[in-house]
Amino acid sequence: MVKLTCPVDGCEWESQDLEAGFAAALTAALQIHEKNARLAPTTVPSTKLKLESLEIGTGCDPDQWSAFQRQWNKYKVGMAIMNAMIPTALFYCCDSDLRTDLMRDIQSDVFKMPTNSQRVCMFSITVKRL
Structure with a gap:
């Protein structure tokens, strides 16, 4: 049985005991994901606008x-x-x-x-x- 750990420095996460073949396949899939994530643009244009706050109060018609x-x-x-x-x-x-x-x-x-x-x-x- 194998336990996977997080590659981020200081993170103490680890998986439960995994069968060796499954752990190897999961590790390979995560490495592919990490590689693709690094190729993606680092900044995503925001679709959020900066709008003036709305306000409604009592007594409006x-x-x-x-x-x-x-x-x-x-x-x-x-x-x-x-x-x-x-x-x-x-x-x-x-x-x-x-x-x-x-x-x-x-x-x-x-x-x-x-x-x-x-x-x-x-x-x-x-x-x-x-």
Whole structure:
């Protein structure tokens, strides 16, 4: 049986005991991967834009809310926000009063809510104040 170790200096990772033939095949595959990875460009052009932060607050009218939603849809694409981070990014587009109201009104984890549910809550809190 063979244990593979990480080639990175200071890394103490090692595999479980592997059959010698499998360990040799895996090592060869990783060497090919490492060689190909080094041939790949070292810099990847970023598709993320630097956009002005969005903010929505309590007391906006329906036109402002509609404009925010359209801007939000463009913002999350332009900023290349990963799906897992969308609820957090949306939450931080709220001004501090709206964030406080959301935390008060939503007893579950705001950051784990589906984005559409979070937007419905944001809208209902905003419209209450009209």
